[in-house]
Amino acid sequence: MKKLENELTWKDLEIGCIVTEPGSTREYRTGDWRSQRPTYDFNKCIKCGLCAIYCPEGCIGQNAEGYFQANLFWCKGCGICSKECPTKVISMVNEEA
Amino acid sequence: MGKRVGIEVSLAIAEAAKMADVDVVAAYPITPQTHIVEHMAEIVANGELDAEYIPVESEHSAMSACLGSSATGARTFTATAGQGLELMHEVLYVASAMRLPIVMAVANRALSSPLNVWGDQSDLMAVRDVGWIQIICENGQEAFDHTICAFRIAEDNRVLLPVMIHCDGFYLTHVVEPIEFPTQEEVTNFIPKFKYPLPLDTAKPVSMGCFAPSFIYTEAKKAQEVNILNSKKIILEHWDAFGKAFGRYYHPVESYRTEGAKTLLLTLGSFGETAMTAVDKMRDEGKSVGLLKLRLWRPFPYPELRKAVGNAENLVVVDRALSFGGCGGPAYSEVRSALYSEKNHPKVVGFVAGLGGRDITVAEFENMVKRAPEIANTGAETEYEMFGVRE
Numbered sequence: 001m002k003k004l005e006n007e008l009t010w011k012d013l014e015i016g017c018i019v020t021e022p023g024s025t026r027e028y029r030t031g032d033w034r035s036q037r038p039t040y041d042f043n044k045c046i047k048c049g050l051c052a053i054y055c056p057e058g059c060i061g062q063n064a065e066g067y068f069q070a071n072l073f074w075c076k077g078c079g080i081c082s083k084e085c086p087t088k089v090i091s092m093v094n095e096e097a
Numbered sequence: 098m099g100k101r102v103g104i105e106v107s108l109a110i111a112e113a114a115k116m117a118d119v120d121v122v123a124a125y126p127i128t129p130q131t132h133i134v135e136h137m138a139e140i141v142a143n144g145e146l147d148a149e150y151i152p153v154e155s156e157h158s159a160m161s162a163c164l165g166s167s168a169t170g171a172r173t174f175t176a177t178a179g180q181g182l183e184l185m186h187e188v189l190y191v192a193s194a195m196r197l198p199i200v201m202a203v204a205n206r207a208l209s210s211p212l213n214v215w216g217d218q219s220d221l222m223a224v225r226d227v228g229w230i231q232i233i234c235e236n237g238q239e240a241f242d243h244t245i246c247a248f249r250i251a252e253d254n255r256v257l258l259p260v261m262i263h264c265d266g267f268y269l270t271h272v273v274e275p276i277e278f279p280t281q282e283e284v285t286n287f288i289p290k291f292k293y294p295l296p297l298d299t300a301k302p303v304s305m306g307c308f309a310p311s312f313i314y315t316e317a318k319k320a321q322e323v324n325i326l327n328s329k330k331i332i333l334e335h336w337d338a339f340g341k342a343f344g345r346y347y348h349p350v351e352s353y354r355t356e357g358a359k360t361l362l363l364t365l366g367s368f369g370e371t372a373m374t375a376v377d378k379m380r381d382e383g384k385s386v387g388l389l390k391l392r393l394w395r396p397f398p399y400p401e402l403r404k405a406v407g408n409a410e411n412l413v414v415v416d417r418a419l420s421f422g423g424c425g426g427p428a429y430s431e432v433r434s435a436l437y438s439e440k441n442h443p444k445v446v447g448f449v450a451g452l453g454g455r456d457i458t459v460a461e462f463e464n465m466v467k468r469a470p471e472i473a474n475t476g477a478e479t480e481y482e483m484f485g486v487r488e
Contacts, residue, residue, distance in 0.1 A: 006312045010319035015257060016196035017317050018295045019304040028310075 005029065030057065034077030036092040042067045044087045051081035051090065099279040106237035107132030107270045109278075110176070110202045110262075113244035115146045116284040117200075120171035123151035123162035128214040129266035130178035130204040137174075156181035160188035160199075167197035167259075168305055170293035172248065175199065178266055179206030182220045186227070192259045193228030194321055195306050198251030198293075199259040201229075202244060205366065205417075206266040207453040215454020216266040218365065218417035221394070222427040228321060230260040230328060231394040235351075235369040237274035240264045242345055245284060249335045252291035256328045263394070265417075267454065268367040279343055287342055329396045349398030350405040354380055355387030360411040360466050361443070363389040365428055368415060368457060375462035386466050391428065399435050406436060412443040413469045415462075415484075417451045425449060425481030444473035447481035461485065 003012065005027060014020060045067050052060040052068050059074035060081060070081065082090040104112070110133050114122070122141065124134040141150040149166070153159045156177050167173040177185060182203055192199055207217035221233070230250065234240040240262065247260040264270055279287075295303050309317050333349070340346035351369075354376050355361060364372050369390040379386040389405050389412075391398075406412060414433075416426025424430030429447030436442040446469045451457045465484065472482070 008313060008316060010316040010323070013313075013317060013320050015295060016194060016305065017307065017309060017320075018195075019307050020295065022302065024304075 029073055030076050031073045034072075034075060034095055036077045036079060036094055037072060037075065038070050038077070038079075038082060038090045039093050040067070040069060041089055041091070045089045046087055048086065050084055050086065054080050054084045056080060099277055099283065101275050102278050103273055103275050104237075105132060105271065105273050106240050106264065106276075107204070108136045109237055109241045109274075109276050110244050110264070111136035111140060112278070113241045114174040114200075115140050116279075116281055117172065117174070117245060117248045117288055118146070118285070118290070119148055119174040121149045121151065121163070121166035121173045122175060123153050123159045123166065123173070124175045124177070125153055125156050125159045125181060127156070127178050127181040129206055129216070129270045130176045130181070130202070132270065133176040133202055133204065137176075156184040157188060160185040160192065163199045163201075164188065164192055164195065164197060167192070167199045167293075168195070168297045170291075170296035172252070172291070173197075173199045174201070176202040176204070178204040179208055179214070179220045182224060183208065186224065189224055189227040189229060189259075191306060193325075194317070196257040196324070197259055198248075198257055198291075200244065200247040200251055200262070201259065202240070202262045202264060204266040204270045205263055213453040214266070216268045216367070216417075217451070217453050218263070218265070219419070219452075221263050222418040222420070224261070225395070225427060228258070228325060229395065230256075230258050230325065230332065231263060232260065233263045233365050233392055233394055234269065235367055235390060235392075237269060237272065237276050238345070239347070240269055241276050241278075242339065242343070242347070245288065246335060246339050246347075248288045249338075250328070250332050252288075253331055253335070254294060256324075256331050257294075258325060258328060263366065265367040277343075283342065287339070325396050329393070329398065332393065347392060349391075349393035349401045351390040351392055352405050353388040353390065355389065355405065355407070355409075357385065358387030358409055359385040360413065360469055361387050361389055361406065361409045362462060362466060363391060363412060363414045363428070363432060365391050365394070365417065368417065368451065371457060371459055372415075372462050375459040375466070378459060379463060379466060384466070391432075397431060397435070402432065402435050403439060406443060408441065409443045411469045411473050412436075412445045413465050414445060414447050415451075415457075415465065416447065416449050416481075419449045419452070419483070429481055446472050448484040449481060450484035455485070457484075
């Protein structure tokens with residue numbers, strides 16, 4: 001099984017840290033930058049998708065019910081989706097320490 | 098068999114790069130390196146060498162172009178000096194961390210201000226920590242030999258690091274010396290074309306120089322450090338192979354008439370030639386003096402230095418650069434630190450001399466040797482002195 005990014009040792013690195021796989025940024029957990037996370041009241045959601053369009057991280061997609069929701073592996077908690085949502089579906093709450 | 102040619106050392110360095118059959122040269126002319134790149138440009142323009150010569154707009158661009166070229170697996174050469182090396186500074190770190198086997202000749206020169214284009218090793222010491230293998234030459238033959246050898250070291254798949262060949266500006270670059278040229282066949286056999294293991298290649302794309310956050314940066318630096326430390330034994334292996342092929346053997350620390358010497362001089366670069374004459378004179382007068390010449394600056398040859406110092410009582414380190422408000426001479430500081438853990442280490446006295454092209458004569462080396470025990474006996478050996486400064 002592939003090692004997690006924070007389990008790699010210096011011996012695991014390629015020469016000069018060359019990256020040999022395309023799209024490796026997907027494995028980079030930017031979610032741990034977050035101090036607030038989005039929470040949702042989907043009863044208000046009209047599935048307009050504006051949050052996904054505004055998201056600078058491109059981490060918002062539709063869930064099984066078709067509601068738009070951020071992937072917390074990448075979501076940095078900037079709150080832009082919450083600000084832009086026309087029906088106030090999204091509230092930002094502090095991450096627990 | 099090759100032939101012996103009377104040639105300016107700068108031109109000999111360019112001829113060495115030509116015999117190495119380099120694919121790309123990206124360089125910007127700067128005194129005292131100018132003759133190297135002018136001759137390189139001439140060689141390419143005359144069709145003597147099938148290579149791309151990129152006349153860039155600055156040294157920062159020169160080194161950046163070298164990164165790109167080397168990353169494709171092309172054999173890459175450049176040269177610079179003084180301010181030019183400083184302008185390259187940030188890119189030098191990139192070359193070593195990306196493990197690109199670029200070879201660069203440096204015509205060592207003083208740094209502004211005041212403006213001074215003459216021989217000095219301030220530029221060399223300012224790039225001490227950039228992660229390149231650094232070799233310091235004492236004469237023209239060494240400059241030629243080490244340029245050839247540098248490609249073999251740099252491109253060894255166990256090394257894959259850039260190499261700087263340091264030659265004192267003017268003292269080496271602008272003198273005409275008789276230099277032994279091997280045949281093209283001998284050079285080609287010694288440094289056959291190499292294959293970079295993971296080159297930029299559209300058929301098999303890779304990304305180089307990506308970013309590394311805190312969770313992996315330390316591991317990246319550890320890998321780099323282990324790599325350059327391990328390179329030493331491989332450098333020695335290739336120097337030995339060079340000796341077998343061409344009859345001239347090189348060592349990380351060269352010892353000259355050190356047998357039983359109470360006082361040792363230690364020099365870097367062209368000072369060594371004058372210091373040898375001074376040692377000969379002092380030995381003829383019955384004085385117990387020898388000379389060490391530090392050839393391999395990075396990776397630093399700790400065991401070799403300790404062995405070469407042996408049981409000497411005084412060690413006089415002559416620097417051609419100054420770390421302002423700090424340790425004095427950078428080589429002095431490193432040498433002293435290398436000997437600190439030794440039970441019977443000598444008293445180490447440091448002189449900063451020959452800045453901005455000021456000549457140091459045989460008599461002045463004699464003077465340093467004479468004064469070293471006096472300075473050491475006052476217990477002031479931890480102080481350095483700017484030699485010959487007018488008060």
